[in-house]
Amino acid sequence: MNMPVAIVVTVIYxxxxxxxxxxxYRRTRSAADxxxxxxxxxxxxxxxxxxxxxxxxxxxxxxxxxxxxxGMGLLWLCFLNIFIGxxxxxxxxxxxxxxxxxxxGAHTFPELLGKRFKSKWLQIIAGxxxxxxxxxxxxxxxxxxxxxxxxxxxxNYDIALLGFAFLVMGYVFFGGLKGVMYADGFQGAIMLxxxxxxxxxxxxxxxxxxxxxxxxxxxxSNLPQKFIDMGHAGWTSMPVxxxxxxxxxxxxxxxxxxxxxxxxxxxxxxxxxxxxxxxINRAIGIGSIFxxxxxxxxxxxxxxxxxxxxxxxxxxxxxxxxDPATGQANIDTIIPIFMNSAMPKWFTYIxxxxxxxxxxxxxxxxxHAIGTSFGRxxxxxxxxxxxxxKTIVINRIGIFVAFLITIFLAYKLPxxxxxxxxxxxxxxxxxxxxxxxxxxxxxxxxxxxxxWVSMSSGFLMWLFWILFIHLKESxxxxxxxxxxxxxxxxxxxxLVFVDPIIVSLPVAALVAIVGTIIARKKANTVA
Amino acid sequence: xxxxxxxxxxxxxxxCILSTxxxxxxxxxxxxxxxxxxxxxxISWLEEEVxxxxxx
Numbered sequence: 087m088n089m090p091v092a093i094v095v096t097v098i099y100x101x102x103x104x105x106x107x108x109x110x111y112r113r114t115r116s117a118a119d120x121x122x123x124x125x126x127x128x129x130x131x132x133x134x135x136x137x138x139x140x141x142x143x144x145x146x147x148x149x150x151x152x153x154x155x156x157g158m159g160l161l162w163l164c165f166l167n168i169f170i171g172x173x174x175x176x177x178x179x180x181x182x183x184x185x186x187x188x189x190x191g192a193h194t195f196p197e198l199l200g201k202r203f204k205s206k207w208l209q210i211i212a213g214x215x216x217x218x219x220x221x222x223x224x225x226x227x228x229x230x231x232x233x234x235x236x237x238x239x240x241x242n243y244d245i246a247l248l249g250f251a252f253l254v255m256g257y258v259f260f261g262g263l264k265g266v267m268y269a270d271g272f273q274g275a276i277m278l279x280x281x282x283x284x285x286x287x288x289x290x291x292x293x294x295x296x297x298x299x300x301x302x303x304x305x306x307s308n309l310p311q312k313f314i315d316m317g318h319a320g321w322t323s324m325p326v327x328x329x330x331x332x333x334x335x336x337x338x339x340x341x342x343x344x345x346x347x348x349x350x351x352x353x354x355x356x357x358x359x360x361x362x363x364x365x366i367n368r369a370i371g372i373g374s375i376f377x378x379x380x381x382x383x384x385x386x387x388x389x390x391x392x393x394x395x396x397x398x399x400x401x402x403x404x405x406x407x408x409d410p411a412t413g414q415a416n417i418d419t420i421i422p423i424f425m426n427s428a429m430p431k432w433f434t435y436i437x438x439x440x441x442x443x444x445x446x447x448x449x450x451x452x453x454h455a456i457g458t459s460f461g462r463x464x465x466x467x468x469x470x471x472x473x474x475x476k477t478i479v480i481n482r483i484g485i486f487v488a489f490l491i492t493i494f495l496a497y498k499l500p501x502x503x504x505x506x507x508x509x510x511x512x513x514x515x516x517x518x519x520x521x522x523x524x525x526x527x528x529x530x531x532x533x534x535x536x537x538w539v540s541m542s543s544g545f546l547m548w549l550f551w552i553l554f555i556h557l558k559e560s561x562x563x564x565x566x567x568x569x570x571x572x573x574x575x576x577x578x579x580x581l582v583f584v585d586p587i588i589v590s591l592p593v594a595a596l597v598a599i600v601g602t603i604i605a606r607k608k609a610n611t612v613a
Numbered sequence: 614x615x616x617x618x619x620x621x622x623x624x625x626x627x628x629c630i631l632s633t634x635x636x637x638x639x640x641x642x643x644x645x646x647x648x649x650x651x652x653x654x655x656i657s658w659l660e661e662e663v664x665x666x667x668x669x
Contacts, residue, residue: 158617161625168632177639181647188654299616306618323619363647371640374633382629 089239095435099442100257106268129368134274135447136356136369137376140171140347141277142448143230143441144223146384147421148504149339153388154403154420156335157321158302160385166344167381172373175348180357180366182527187358195351195455195519196463198358202526203534206467208541212519213463215545216351217456219514221488224452225495226507228254229418231445232496233504237422238434244497251493257446258453258485269450273443278379280440283433285383288390291428292397302393308402321389330583337585338509346512346587349520352455380444384421391424398427409501417502453485460484506558509585517544517590521598529602531609536601544594551586 153160183198192198196216200209228250235246292298299322306320317329325331347353360366392403399406406423407415425437461481499507521540525532552559553566554575560566560582561573574582614623 158622159619159625161622161629165625165628165632168629168636173632173636173639296616301616303616303618320618322617322622324621364643364645367643367647368640371637374636378629378633 092239092435092438095439096253096442099439100253102272103269103446104257106272109268129365130372131268131271132356132360132365133369133372133376134278135270136353137373137380138270138274138277138443138447139352139356139451140167140350140448141377141380141444142227143234143445144226144448144504144508145381146441146444147230147233147418148226148508149343149381150384150388151403151407151417151420151502152339152505153385154391154407154424155417156318156325156331157323157392158385158389159324159335160339160389161382163340163344164378164382164385166340167347168374168377170344171347172370172377175353176357176366176370176373179348179354179523179527180360181363183354183357184360184363184366186527192358193355194458194463195354195523196459198354199519199522199526199537200463200467203522203532203537205534205537208534208537209463210467212541213459213467215514215518216459217464217484217488219511220351220452220456220459221491221495222507223511224449224456224488224492225499226504226511227445227448227452228492228496229499229504231441233416233418234422234425234438234441237419238426238438247493247496251489251496254446254449255489258450258489259482270447273447274376276436276443277440278376280436281379281383283436284387284429285379287429287433288387288394292390292393298390298393301397302390305392305396305402308396310402310404313404321392328580330580333580333583333585337583337588338513339505341591342509342513342516342585342587345520345591346509346514346516349515349518349523350512351459351515351519352451354523355455387424388421391420391428394424394428412501414501418504453488456488457481457485460488500562510552510559513585513587513590514545514548516587517548517594520544520591521594525598525602531606532598532602533605536598536605539601540594540598543597544590547593548586548590551589555581556584556586557582 149160149163186192186202187198190198190201192201194213196209196212199212200206228247232243232247232250235241235250236243239246289295289298292301303320303322306323309318309320313331317326317331319326325335357366360369388403395401395403395406403420403424404415404417407417407419409416409419425434429437458481461477461484465480465484466477518541521544522532522537525537525540553563554560554570557574557577566575567573576582614620615626617623617626
């Protein structure tokens with residue numbers, strides 16, 4: 087790939103994006119204009135905006151790499167992304183969120199919870215959780231782009247990260263957070279067209295749909311023994327039921343991300359900006375096609391990369407991803423390596439744009455949520471007399487601090503981390519917010535106290551599980567080793583592979599349901 | 614089974630396509646359903662939303 091050409095392409099792309107953001111922002115300057123513009127907005131833009139925010143480089147590079155390792159079983163996540171992330175989210179959550187959010191005058195996700203339960207501190211704590219933990223997801227998104235730059239231009243990861251961080255910071259601070267509607271539509275369209283080509287070309291190179299699948303199925307005989315020991319049964323089969331790999335796939339990836347999407351603050355808030363339920367109806371179809379064409383294609387391509395690598399280099403994807411310096415395979419490099427070796431050179435420029443589009447659209451939404459959490463949900467709630475000017479400064483400070491944390495994490499996080507960090511954040515959102523969010527929009531009996539206890543119990547259970555049970559985090563964080571002299575309290579059992587969401591979400595949900603039933607009985611008795 | 618080695622993976626492959634068809638059908642059937650009016654509540658919400666955007 088030619089570096090000067092890539093830089094020119096990137097500059098043109100960023101200029102168009104900033105222009106579209108400015109155009110969108112100009113239209114939002116007066117409520118009347120906004121309404122006028124909003125009513126003319128095609129549902130295509132709503133669907134693209136939601137999709138471009140939902141699907142990031144984390145999904146394409148991170149989860150695509152996981153598909154390269156685990157195989158097409160990941161298509162279950164694609165199904166959940168479409169069925170839960172689009173159908174359930176839009177039809178059941180979207181319309182209610184819009185109606186209740188507008189009625190309460192809520193503009194952020196924590197504000198929706200705070201106003202619904204009449205609790206200022208619920209809003210503040212929910213805002214703080216978002217402000218503190220969202221940089222983890224933002225860093226995963228950032229790593230996705232940087233790994234591609236590193237592999238494509240053969241430049242040092244740290245330098246690539248610094249370059250991309252400057253690009254994103256410039257975008258975020260020069261209008262990238264305002265009026266992103268048109269920019270998201272543009273970014274979504276790039277992703278859609280690019281991924282369609284990727285699907286067609288991948289199947290074409292491997293001899294067609296059925297031949298490609300059959301070739302991948304037969305590759306099972308070349309599965310390394312250590313993968314078989316983990317429960318791997320080939321790239322077109324599910325892992326062995328109950329094995330280590332099965333638990334990771336089902337609990338962390340399917341449930342963490344598949345269900346966690348419902349309680350994503352940066353996605354839920356989008357429903358409030360929609361003009362009518364009609365627009366939501368219209369966007370569902372386009373949104374589902376978008377998700378199928380982005381994540382579905384990524385998982386199929388990631389899995390099929392094994393066949394391509396084997397036919398051309400005699401190695402499977404995980405062997406191709408071994409870093410010669412460390413001898414360890416980095417899952418996050420599978421998709422970049424595949425793109426650079428299997429696709430035509432001109433497509434790598436398109437793919438670079440896909441990743442920039444996917445990364446920047448998600449990052450702008452994340453920093454939008456971080457900024458409003460810090461300024462509106464935390465600062466304005468504590469210091470109610472805050473002026474307009476003060477809030478602008480506070481928002482900017484909040485975004486800048488979160489930005490530094492994001493870059494720090496992107497430097498420090500270990501290899502093969504994108505999908506794990508994403509699932510961790512999605513799981514946390516599900517544990518803390520999903521039950522309370524459901525109560526806020528579906529039940530008029532859930533009280534402030536029930537909301538508090540449900541959110542706290544979900545969070546504490548999640549925290550306990552990652553500190554003391556789930557080996558991946560507990561061994562890295564070291565708290566369990568420090569207190570109990572072993573990396574996990576469940577050492578030697580299958581529980582060390584079970585994701586926190588499996589226990590924390592049911593606990594939070596149970597508390598919410600039981601609490602709401604009791605509150606309802608009390609209300610009926612009083613009545 | 615499209616050359617796939619496992620009926621669970623085949624099912625996931627098919628469900629991805631079927632769920633997309635479900636969503637597209639839902640959109641098509643409900644294209645003009647749900648109220649599309651703007652209330653006073655909407656206008657005051659939008660005015661405040663503009664302020665939130667400006668503060669970023």
